[in-house]
Amino acid sequence: MSRKLLTPGRAAAGAVLLLLAALGLPVAAQSPPAPTAPIASPVAPASAASQAQPAAPVSASARRLYDRSRAQLLQIRTLYNGSQASVGSGFVVSAEGHVITNYHVVSQHALEPERYRLQYQTPEGDGGDIQLLDFDARRDLALLRVVAKAGDAKTDPKGVVARMTATPLAFRKGSQPLAKGERIYSMGNPHDVAFAVVEGTYNGLVERSFDPLIYYSGSINPGMSGGPVLDEDGEIVGINVSTMIFAQQMSFLVPAEHAAALLARSRDAAPVKGAAWPKLREQLMAYQDELSKNFLAQPWRTLTHPRYRFPIPQEQYMRCWGSGTSADAQGLQMQRTQCRMEHALFINESLQTGYLGVTEEVYDGSKLGALRFANIYSASFRNERLGAPDRDRTAPYCKEDFVQQKDGPPLRAVACLRAYRKLDGLFDLTVLVTNVDAPTEGALGRFEARGVSFANATRLTRHYLQGFAWTTPR
Amino acid sequence: MDHAAVIEIVDRDGHCRDIHKVRAWPLRIGRSPDCDLVLSDPHLAGVHALVHWDRGEPATEPATERGDAALDARAAPAAGGPVLELLPSHNGAWLDGARLVAGSRAAWPSSALLQIGTTRLRLRTSLDPLPAEKPMSRADEPVKRDARPSWALPALLAVWALMLWVTNWATNDGSATWVDIVSALLAPVGIALIWSALWALVTQVFRHWFAFGAHLWRVLVAVVAMQALEVALPVLAYMFNLPRLLALETLVMSVGAALLLWWHATVVWPRASRGLAVGIGAMCVVGLVLTVGRRTEQQYWLGPNYMATLPPPALRIATPKPVDDFIGGMEALEAPLLKQAQKRNDQAGGSGDNDE
Numbered sequence: 035m036s037r038k039l040l041t042p043g044r045a046a047a048g049a050v051l052l053l054l055a056a057l058g059l060p061v062a063a064q065s066p067p068a069p070t071a072p073i074a075s076p077v078a079p080a081s082a083a084s085q086a087q088p089a090a091p092v093s094a095s096a097r098r099l100y101d102r103s104r105a106q107l108l109q110i111r112t113l114y115n116g117s118q119a120s121v122g123s124g125f126v127v128s129a130e131g132h133v134i135t136n137y138h139v140v141s142q143h144a145l146e147p148e149r150y151r152l153q154y155q156t157p158e159g160d161g162g163d164i165q166l167l168d169f170d171a172r173r174d175l176a177l178l179r180v181v182a183k184a185g186d187a188k189t190d191p192k193g194v195v196a197r198m199t200a201t202p203l204a205f206r207k208g209s210q211p212l213a214k215g216e217r218i219y220s221m222g223n224p225h226d227v228a229f230a231v232v233e234g235t236y237n238g239l240v241e242r243s244f245d246p247l248i249y250y251s252g253s254i255n256p257g258m259s260g261g262p263v264l265d266e267d268g269e270i271v272g273i274n275v276s277t278m279i280f281a282q283q284m285s286f287l288v289p290a291e292h293a294a295a296l297l298a299r300s301r302d303a304a305p306v307k308g309a310a311w312p313k314l315r316e317q318l319m320a321y322q323d324e325l326s327k328n329f330l331a332q333p334w335r336t337l338t339h340p341r342y343r344f345p346i347p348q349e350q351y352m353r354c355w356g357s358g359t360s361a362d363a364q365g366l367q368m369q370r371t372q373c374r375m376e377h378a379l380f381i382n383e384s385l386q387t388g389y390l391g392v393t394e395e396v397y398d399g400s401k402l403g404a405l406r407f408a409n410i411y412s413a414s415f416r417n418e419r420l421g422a423p424d425r426d427r428t429a430p431y432c433k434e435d436f437v438q439q440k441d442g443p444p445l446r447a448v449a450c451l452r453a454y455r456k457l458d459g460l461f462d463l464t465v466l467v468t469n470v471d472a473p474t475e476g477a478l479g480r481f482e483a484r485g486v487s488f489a490n491a492t493r494l495t496r497h498y499l500q501g502f503a504w505t506t507p508r
Numbered sequence: 509m510d511h512a513a514v515i516e517i518v519d520r521d522g523h524c525r526d527i528h529k530v531r532a533w534p535l536r537i538g539r540s541p542d543c544d545l546v547l548s549d550p551h552l553a554g555v556h557a558l559v560h561w562d563r564g565e566p567a568t569e570p571a572t573e574r575g576d577a578a579l580d581a582r583a584a585p586a587a588g589g590p591v592l593e594l595l596p597s598h599n600g601a602w603l604d605g606a607r608l609v610a611g612s613r614a615a616w617p618s619s620a621l622l623q624i625g626t627t628r629l630r631l632r633t634s635l636d637p638l639p640a641e642k643p644m645s646r647a648d649e650p651v652k653r654d655a656r657p658s659w660a661l662p663a664l665l666a667v668w669a670l671m672l673w674v675t676n677w678a679t680n681d682g683s684a685t686w687v688d689i690v691s692a693l694l695a696p697v698g699i700a701l702i703w704s705a706l707w708a709l710v711t712q713v714f715r716h717w718f719a720f721g722a723h724l725w726r727v728l729v730a731v732v733a734m735q736a737l738e739v740a741l742p743v744l745a746y747m748f749n750l751p752r753l754l755a756l757e758t759l760v761m762s763v764g765a766a767l768l769l770w771w772h773a774t775v776v777w778p779r780a781s782r783g784l785a786v787g788i789g790a791m792c793v794v795g796l797v798l799t800v801g802r803r804t805e806q807q808y809w810l811g812p813n814y815m816a817t818l819p820p821p822a823l824r825i826a827t828p829k830p831v832d833d834f835i836g837g838m839e840a841l842e843a844p845l846l847k848q849a850q851k852r853n854d855q856a857g858g859s860g861d862n863d864e
Contacts, residue, residue, distance in 0.1 A: 364681065364682055364683050365681025365683055384856060401682070402681060402682065404820045405678050406677070406678050406679075406680075406681065406682075408678075408818060408820050409679050410679065410681055411818055412816055412817045412818045413816075415816045416816030416817075420813055422855070423805040423806075423855060424853060424855040425853055425854060425855055425856060427849075428845060428848040428849050428851075428853075429805045429806045429807065429848070431807040431841045431845050431848070432813050432814045432841075433837050433840070434751055434814045434815060435749065435828075435829055435833075435834050436749055436824070436827070436828035436829065437828050437829050437830070437833075438828035438829070439830070439831055444824075445828070446815075447834055448814040449838055450813065450814070451838075451841055451845055452845075453846055453848060453849035454849065455849045455850075455851075455852075455853070459846075461845070466814070468818060470818065471821050472821065473820045473821055473822070476818075488842045491838075492835050492838050492839070495834075495835060495838065496831055496832075499834065499835075
């Protein structure tokens, strides 16, 4: 049984949970990064509001839509040694047996095809082999095709495939956007229990994200990943992908247009042969290029500080949270601003990538004196974690020096890179920067970029270092 | 009285514990006060044995239990010499481990160790060649009480206490109570005292000398030197922008610890200082090899990933570089990273969420 609570203890509040059900896989391993503490507070009031709302009874539409689309609904099972290693959902979108699901539902098979096999299962319990044609790691989508041919007496004796492909689900046209508050219906097989239809509301796109997802108010659960979300007309508006943990009915869908694009692009593609690392690498390379270009084009915002100008990113697709010691705190005083992209790309259970983050910490040690401040501030600078070598990435290699721009304060800069082992040419970048001109004032910056090329890593480092300046030119 | 002779009473280590001059032959050995050599050993008869000086007359047949050839040969000394005759007793004796029963006679050459009861005796006569006088080793010379002035130890202890206090003061932000401060000061001092006391005990066992001061001095010198280096190295690295200087820290710590061990050990076993140096040096090298072996995937074999110590800005001597130079320097990381990425590592990673 792959029962699992939606509230794993390890995950931070506000973390997003991908809706893949798998026994033994820690849930938090599938949740992309999120700022640890700060997000909890804005989420808290929402829970009271949702508790006050009684659950709406399933309307007649839900029943009608489920009846109409159940033939196209599939459970996508990843088998390891004949037993299911993880399960998700999917749906038939073409008469040739094309099926859409999430990339994270089939990632085990995609990356280790010799160990993991893919199968589908219909709500009636019929099943068969299904193969991977293409995926879009950036949008977390995968295109599969049923192996058996409809109407072929040998491969499809019971006519299962023929029934599935008789009326494939259609995508809602981009020219007819949904309005906030419209009812939409999510389908899938949560926790391998049974197929379910969940009624919820379309709430537009998630704001401040680089690749916006649809914000859906409905309870979707692990195992429903890759299932379709239909409008009243039974047309696909999105694909179940993730949910906010420690939140009520906050779920996210991949907009249907990306699935339609994937189908159009790879309708006639040959099945993926061997491990999909090269394809994944290609997609991540293109993505990091776009993201880096976009980020480098943005000017820095300024954090108000009497002495220094710190680089703080625009909040176009990042969220910034502030925190600090209380004003009457003894000893060292600290203020922190932490900005981060909250959406990350899923690679496998242990690796998520494709996001940027900036943290600025301002320390005031005037109550401590120079010697004590130097000591305590050094400890804080030393405390930065860079990661240890693991299966996916190397140990960090760092370059460090004193740097200074013409019109900026002298800085100590440390740029550390970790190379990806299986995604040749991608790196994680961490840049640590501190001022080295004030005896009792500390400005500690940390820039983070996951999954960028070496060239972009150097560009981003330069961009970040150039963001430090004097508040008033000297 | 033909020949001068002494009987040495030997302890279990083979050292002579007591010496008895033979004044007249034959010599009576036993528990009785009438004996010439009185041994207070409950396992002896009143008169347990006689030692004669044999002039080379034919000896009587020895009555050994085993009657082995070696004893037969000794029983008939050609040139004469001391002969042991056992008188009636329960326990008899052992000559060089060979059993002699009561009533037997055997020649007692000076090389042979006689055990009667639990007492071990060795005979030395004027016929035996006297070994040459051995030169003295330095370790056997009297310990120099005035190796350092009497104020040196307390002064060094005071210096160390001051260093501890300053370090402790500099690393807390003013929220520590006096209890924290005092215990942070006393704990290392206590450990140093206990450490020295343990070494002194070991010295007591081997050299019958409770060398507490000598060991404490060694600990203090090593600790103060290492602590000073621990402060000086990062500051120097910062001043001149030499982050690789920090690799010395690990080296200094392990070599320093090895040196300290060796220094302690030379007090206990002064004769074996070279052997100790080789042993402890080998241990230190093995330790370092293990440390490095664990870090083969890291950028540097020794030392931290980056220099984190940020002393007050007035100490900085190195001039900062333009940003472009720094970025240019980053390029050198690419090739080794790509090479490193080719290596396999089965360490399970985090979700990426945890390693920050």
